[in-house]
Amino acid sequence: SGxxxxxxxxxxxxxxxxxxxxxxxxxxxxxxxxxSDKENPDIDxxxxxxxxxxxxxxxxxxxxxxxxxxxxxxxxEILCSRLIDRPxxxxxxxxxxxxxxxxxxxxxxxxxxxxxxxxxxxxSAALMISDIPFEGPVSEVTVGRINGEFILNPSFEQLKxxxxxxxxxxxxxxxxMVEGECKEISEQEFxxxxxxxxxxxKVLNDLQKQLVSQLEITKRQFPEFQIPEEMIExxxxxIYDKLISYVHTVTSKNQRKEKxxxxxxxxxxxxxxxYSCLEDFAGYNFERAVEEVFSKLEKAEMRSMxxxxxxxxxxxxxxxxxxxxxxxxxxxxxxxxxxxTRGETQSLGIVTLGTQKDEEMVDGLxxxxxxxxxxxxxxxxxxxxxxxxxxxxxxxxxxxxLAQRALKAMxxxxxxxxxxxxxxxxxxxxxxxxxxxxxxxxxxALFDAGVPMKKPVAGIAMGxxxxxxxxxxxxDILGDExxxxxxxxxxxxxxxxxxxxxxxxxxxxxxFEIMAKALEQARQGRLYILNKMNEVIKEPKKEISPYAPxxxxxxxxxxxxxxxxxxxxxxxxxxxxxxxVDINIENDGTVIxxxxxxxxxxxxxRDIELLxxxxxxxxxxxxxxxxxxxxxxxxxxxLPKKLGLLHISEIDYNRVQNVSDHLKVGDKVxxxxxxITNDGKYRLSLKALMDKPDxxxxxxxxxxxxxxxxxxxxxxxxxTKYNK
Numbered sequence: 001s002g003x004x005x006x007x008x009x010x011x012x013x014x015x016x017x018x019x020x021x022x023x024x025x026x027x028x029x030x031x032x033x034x035x036s037d038k039e040n041p042d043i044d045x046x047x048x049x050x051x052x053x054x055x056x057x058x059x060x061x062x063x064x065x066x067x068x069x070x071x072x073x074x075x076x077e078i079l080c081s082r083l084i085d086r087p088x089x090x091x092x093x094x095x096x097x098x099x100x101x102x103x104x105x106x107x108x109x110x111x112x113x114x115x116x117x118x119x120x121x122x123x124s125a126a127l128m129i130s131d132i133p134f135e136g137p138v139s140e141v142t143v144g145r146i147n148g149e150f151i152l153n154p155s156f157e158q159l160k161x162x163x164x165x166x167x168x169x170x171x172x173x174x175x176x177m178v179e180g181e182c183k184e185i186s187e188q189e190f191x192x193x194x195x196x197x198x199x200x201x202k203v204l205n206d207l208q209k210q211l212v213s214q215l216e217i218t219k220r221q222f223p224e225f226q227i228p229e230e231m232i233e234x235x236x237x238x239i240y241d242k243l244i245s246y247v248h249t250v251t252s253k254n255q256r257k258e259k260x261x262x263x264x265x266x267x268x269x270x271x272x273x274x275y276s277c278l279e280d281f282a283g284y285n286f287e288r289a290v291e292e293v294f295s296k297l298e299k300a301e302m303r304s305m306x307x308x309x310x311x312x313x314x315x316x317x318x319x320x321x322x323x324x325x326x327x328x329x330x331x332x333x334x335x336x337x338x339x340x341t342r343g344e345t346q347s348l349g350i351v352t353l354g355t356q357k358d359e360e361m362v363d364g365l366x367x368x369x370x371x372x373x374x375x376x377x378x379x380x381x382x383x384x385x386x387x388x389x390x391x392x393x394x395x396x397x398x399x400x401x402l403a404q405r406a407l408k409a410m411x412x413x414x415x416x417x418x419x420x421x422x423x424x425x426x427x428x429x430x431x432x433x434x435x436x437x438x439x440x441x442x443x444x445a446l447f448d449a450g451v452p453m454k455k456p457v458a459g460i461a462m463g464x465x466x467x468x469x470x471x472x473x474x475x476d477i478l479g480d481e482x483x484x485x486x487x488x489x490x491x492x493x494x495x496x497x498x499x500x501x502x503x504x505x506x507x508x509x510x511x512f513e514i515m516a517k518a519l520e521q522a523r524q525g526r527l528y529i530l531n532k533m534n535e536v537i538k539e540p541k542k543e544i545s546p547y548a549p550x551x552x553x554x555x556x557x558x559x560x561x562x563x564x565x566x567x568x569x570x571x572x573x574x575x576x577x578x579x580x581v582d583i584n585i586e587n588d589g590t591v592i593x594x595x596x597x598x599x600x601x602x603x604x605x606r607d608i609e610l611l612x613x614x615x616x617x618x619x620x621x622x623x624x625x626x627x628x629x630x631x632x633x634x635x636x637x638x639l640p641k642k643l644g645l646l647h648i649s650e651i652d653y654n655r656v657q658n659v660s661d662h663l664k665v666g667d668k669v670x671x672x673x674x675x676i677t678n679d680g681k682y683r684l685s686l687k688a689l690m691d692k693p694d695x696x697x698x699x700x701x702x703x704x705x706x707x708x709x710x711x712x713x714x715x716x717x718x719x720t721k722y723n724k
C-alpha cells in the first residue's frame with residue numbers, strides 16, 4: 001500500500017539468539033529473541049515472555065512524571081505485547097524447555113506507521129533466524145475502512161475517520177489471531193476485512209522468507225519428556241473406564257475439578273507403586289507423566305463426545321446458551337450497577353459518572369490525549385476458588401480493553417452527555433468468557449446509570465472442535481471447552497452489527513466458510529442474550545443517580561475568562577473550595593459547574609455572576625469591609641475582586657472622627673457606587689443610602705481645574721516635599 005518494509009539482521013544486538021531491525025516509513029523497532037542455555041525439564045508450560053516497549057525519545061519527547069525515565073509498561077504497551085504473544089506462542093513447541101524472551105523496542109516513531117504490527121513481524125523474523133524451533137513465518141496487519149474502502153495499516157489520523165480497526169495475524173494458509181473494534185459492521189463485512197488482510201499477510205511472510213534464505217540457520221535440538229508405553233498403558237488401565245464415566249456425566253466446574261484430582265491421584269499412586277523403586281526412574285517426574293497422559297485422554301474423550309453425540313460437558317447442545325440472570329440497581333450508592341450471571345460466570349458491573357478532572361490522561365509516543373470513557377476489569381482469585389496474590393495481570397488489561405472497545409461505539413458523544421464515564425467489572429465467578437459477561441454487565445449498568453447509550457451491547461464466546469472433516473461449533477463455551485477446543489472466538493455487538501471481536505485459532509487451515517458459520521451462530525446467540533437483557537431494562541433510565549454530579553452551564557464573555565480564573569488560578573480555586581464544586585471553562589466562554597448538591601451549584605453560579613457583573617454608577621451593592629484607614633476611610637469589596645474607597649466623609653452625615661467607631665474589617669455593608677474615576681477607581685458612599693437630616697445643606701461642588709500650569713506647579717511642590 002505504498003509503504004516500504006525492511007528487515008535487517010547482523011548489525012545490531014549480535015549476542016541475541018535472533019535480532020531484527022524492522023522498519024516501515026520512519027518507524028524502527030529492534031526485536032530480539034533470546035533462549036536460555038539452561039534446560040528446565042520439569043516445567044509443564046511454554047516458558048515464553050514477550051515484552052513490547054516504547055522509548056519516548058523515538059517521538060522526540062521526554063517521559064512524563066517526576067522521574068524522567070521510562071518506568072513500568074503502560075496499558076498500551078501491555079496490549080501490544082499481547083498482540084505479539086498470541087500469534088507466535090502456538091508456533092513454538094509446547095514442550096520447549098528453555099526460558100525464552102522476545103523483546104521489541106521502538107527507537108524511532110513515525111505517526112504514519114503504527115509500530116505494534118511491525119513489532120509482531122519483527123518478532124516472527126527474529127524467531128525464524130534464531131535456533132528456536134518455530135513454525136513460522138507469521139505476520140500481522142491492521143485493517144481500516146474509509147468511505148467503504150479497506151486501508152492497510154492506517155495511520156493514527158486515518159483511524160479517526162475509519163469505521164473499523166481490526167488487527168489480523170496469519171500464516172500463508174490461514175488466520176491465527178484477530179482483535180479489533182467496529183461500528184456495527186455485518187458478519188460479511190467482517191469476513192471481507194479478514195480476506196483483505198490475509199492477502200497482505202502473505203506478502204509480509206514472503207519478506208521474512210527472503211531474509212531467512214540469506215542465512216544458514218540450525219535449530220536447537222532438545223530432549224523431549226519421554227513417557228514409556230508401558231506406563232501409559234498402566235495409567236489407562238487404572239482410570240480409563242472411570243474417566244469416560246465422569247466425562248459423560250453432567251457436572252459443574254467444581255465437581256469436575258474434584259473428579260480429576262481423584263483420578264489423577266489414583267493413577268499416580270499406581271505408577272509410584274510400580275516404578276518409584278526402580279533405579280532407571282530415579283528423579284523421574286511421575287506427576288508430569290500422569291498429567292500429560294490424563295489430559296490427552298480427557299481431551300480426546302471430550303472432543304469425541306461433542307463430535308459424535310452433539311453433547312457437551314454440562315449437558316447442552318452445540319447452540320444452547322447457559323441460563324442467564326440479569327439484575328440492576330444492585331449497589332444503592334453507585335451511580336449505576338448490574339449483576340449479569342450466565343451459567344457459572346458472573347460479572348458485577350459498576351458505573352461511576354465524573355467530571356472533566358476524572359478523564360484518563362494517556363501519555364505515549366503520540367501527543368498527550370484524554371479518554372472520557374474507560375473500563376476496568378478485575379479478576380479476584382476467589383472467582384475461580386483459588387488462593388493467589390492480588391495484582392493486575394496482562395489478562396485483566398486485555399479483557400478490559402476488549403470489553404471497552406465493545407461498548408465504546410454506543411457511548412454518547414460528550415456534547416450530548418458531558419460526563420466522564422468509568423465502568424468496572426468485578427468477576428465474582430468464572431467458568432468461561434468473563435470478558436463477554438463484562439460487556440453484558442457493563443451495558444446493563446450504563447443503562448441503569450442513565451447514560452443515554454445508543455443501543456444495548458452483548459457478547460458471546462464461541463468454540464470449535466475439528467477432527468478431519470468433522471466440525472462442531474460451540475456457542476457460549478465453558479473454560480474446559482476453551483482448553484480442549486481449536487478456537488476461542490469472542491464476538492460482541494448490538495442487534496444490528498459487530499462492535500468488537502477477538503479470535504485465537506489453535507489449528508492450521510481453518511476455512512473462511514467455517515468462520516462464516518461461526519459468526520452466524522454467534523449472531524443468533526448474541527440476539528438471544530440481548531433479549532434476556534431487554535427483559536430487565538430496555539432503555540437507559542431518564543434520571544441519573546442522586547449521588548452523581550449535576551451540571552450547570554453558564555456562558556461568559558471570552559475576555560472575562562482570565563477574570564474568572566484569577567491570578568495563578570486563585571479566583572476559581574476560591575469559588576470551588578467555598579462551594580464544593582468542580583468548574584470547567586471552555587475556550588468559547590462556556591462554564592460548566594459540576595456538583596452533587598443543587599445548593600452548592602447555585603452558590604458557585606451566584607459568585608460567578610457577581611464576578612462577571614460590571615460596576616455601574618448609582619447602583620447599590622452589598623460589600624465587605626476589607627481594610628480600615630483612619631483619617632481616610634475604608635476599602636470595601638463591593639463586587640468579587642473589586643475594591644472601592646468609602647471615604648470618611650461618605651460614612652455618615654455627622655462628622656466622623658474615627659472610622660473604626662463605625663466600621664470593622666469583615667463587616668457587611670450596603671453601599672452605593674457614586675463615581676467611577678477616570679483612572680478606573682471606585683468611590684462608594686454609605687450616607688447616600690441614609691435619610692438626610694433636617695439641618696443638612698447640600699453644597700455645590702467646585703469644578704475641578706485641569707489647567708496645565710496648575711498641574712505642573714502641583715507636581716513641583718510634591719517633588720520638593722519628597723526631596724526634603
